[in-house]
Amino acid sequence: MSNPQVIQRSASLQPMKTSCANCSMHQLCLPMGLDNADMDRLDQIIGRRRRVARGESLYRMDDPFSSLYAIRLGHFKTYQLNPAGEQQITGFQMAGELMGMDAISSDKHHCNVAALEDSEVCEIPFHRLEELFGVIPTLLRHFHRIMSQEITREQNAMLLLGNMRAEQRFAAFLVNLSSRYAARGYSSTSFQLRMSREDIGNYLGLTIESISRLVSRFRKLGWLGVDKREIELLDPERLKALAAGAETCPMT
Amino acid sequence: MSNPQVIQRSASLQPMKTSCANCSMHQLCLPMGLDNADMDRLDQIIGRRRRVARGESLYRMDDPFSSLYAIRLGHFKTYQLNPAGEQQITGFQMAGELMGMDAISSDKHHCNVAALEDSEVCEIPFHRLEELFGVIPTLLRHFHRIMSQEITREQNAMLLLGNMRAEQRFAAFLVNLSSRYAARGYSSTSFQLRMSREDIGNYLGLTIESISRLVSRFRKLGWLGVDKREIELLDPERLKALAAGAETCPMT
DNA sequence: CGGACTCTTGATTCGGTTCAAATATAGTGG
DNA sequence: CCACTATATTTGAACCGAATCAAGAGTCCG
Structure with missing residues (x-):
């Protein structure tokens, strides 16, 4: 056989x-x-x-x-x-x-x-x-x-929901995705968001408008590259520090 | 033997x-x-x-x-x-x-x-x-x-943390304790809080001042009897409705 | 194209925080 | 038991971060 x-x-x-x-x-x-x-x-x-x-x-x-x-x-x-x-x-x-x-x-x-x-x-x-x-x-x-x-x-x-401010939450969210993609052998700095801004906001206890503003802010600071749902973490260390509360984030 | x-x-x-x-x-x-x-x-x-x-x-x-x-x-x-x-x-x-x-x-x-x-x-x-x-x-x-x-x-x-307003959170907290005491054979309407206002606030993502104000409000509405940490749910149904979002809570 | 979403941005509002002060309570040692 | 102190709670006033409201722009997809 x-x-x-x-x-x-x-x-x-x-x-x-x-x-x-x-x-x-x-x-x-x-x-x-x-x-x-x-x-x-x-x-x-x-x-x-x-x-x-x-x-x-x-x-x-x-x-x-x-x-x-x-x-x-x-x-x-x-x-x-x-x-x-x-x-x-x-x-x-x-x-x-x-x-x-x-x-x-x-x-x-x-x-x-x-x-x-x-x-x-x-x-x-x-x-x-x-x-x-x-x-x-x-x-x-x-x-x-x-x-x-x-x-x-x-x-x-x-x-996250009980303790963090909006920018911390969003940074923590990005860093979390990053590490999970890394664990799967994908890029930790460049990935696609599979969920809408609305879903992100809902998960983070924020509104869609807040998410949109945070995206813009991080982009203007040069911490994040964004093209629709395509994300690039340009300064992962700073995002980690922000998520950890060790870094603050200028408003403008 | x-x-x-x-x-x-x-x-x-x-x-x-x-x-x-x-x-x-x-x-x-x-x-x-x-x-x-x-x-x-x-x-x-x-x-x-x-x-x-x-x-x-x-x-x-x-x-x-x-x-x-x-x-x-x-x-x-x-x-x-x-x-x-x-x-x-x-x-x-x-x-x-x-x-x-x-x-x-x-x-x-x-x-x-x-x-x-x-x-x-x-x-x-x-x-x-x-x-x-x-x-x-x-x-x-x-x-x-x-x-x-x-x-x-x-x-x-x-x-609770992502979706509810302050009064809902606090009502949900009380109702949750109530049902857990009931499951243990204790009164579902009368029990002692073992934690400080500060702990309650921390758990619910609120400040101690907010908790204190909520306690006063519920007491004035006649929904809650409070003596220090001794609690009596005077209107459990209304608290449940509030926790479920089916009831609103007047400010004054 | 047109139409439905999705996302961005600005102006305004508001719920809950922060700051401040007074009061009440629990512990501790004399 | 009481005074003394530290801690917990209540309440008011001012402030602020994020929500809401509103309008527009971009994107997807038939």
């Missing part, structure tokens, strides 16, 4: 099977640190790889919870709706990040998730993942780290 | 052993839903029951992580320090709640924890807890729910 793996490797023209092993995010995502055998086990429980078109919802508040979602490709925003129907964006997610963990406690989703661009996610049925936890301790340990990271991320957002 | 459990039960004058089984919080805390045998297993890994005097730190940012802490008795605040040394309180914790989960991801604590009154915690060595996860699936499932709940809690705090 021929070895299917060898066949696949030689037949370079046929599309690779979508699997954790050949996903560029497997070093950041749930399968981090797993050996090939365990990664295969994880692959086997993954439901479908699902496409989500820009603007579409992956799930909504109060939807019954059954799966977590790992982002293969693209960007998402998660947001809550208050009783008046206004949204508060609680985060922007990119490839390799896991969504839906807030739903575990009550078996229904607590936020909405919408794609910021055409994207792809891996559906991970949670009950099957729980079965794997008993078999692959490494997976469980990494899952705990991911959940813990999510808690830390949100605590930082609270610090 | 005599059965020590029977002896303990009959000798009512000697103090009960501190254990999960005889802790009033075991229905809310980590051992929720465990049978007696499993609760004993959990008991055996719990390090010490540690007292923390009012104002004392349980742990600080950057301390190495080794244990989670469950509150047996008392109240705590968790807070972050920004690089300038200002604090942002990220939560107030009460009996039955678990602290330290944000430290799992990086093996060091990301926030400071201080006791708001003389308190007691159970130290839960995390590595030993991980061992138990393999033996008691119920415990693992509940642990995931607790972490998930923490994520949800913080998302709600983001909604």
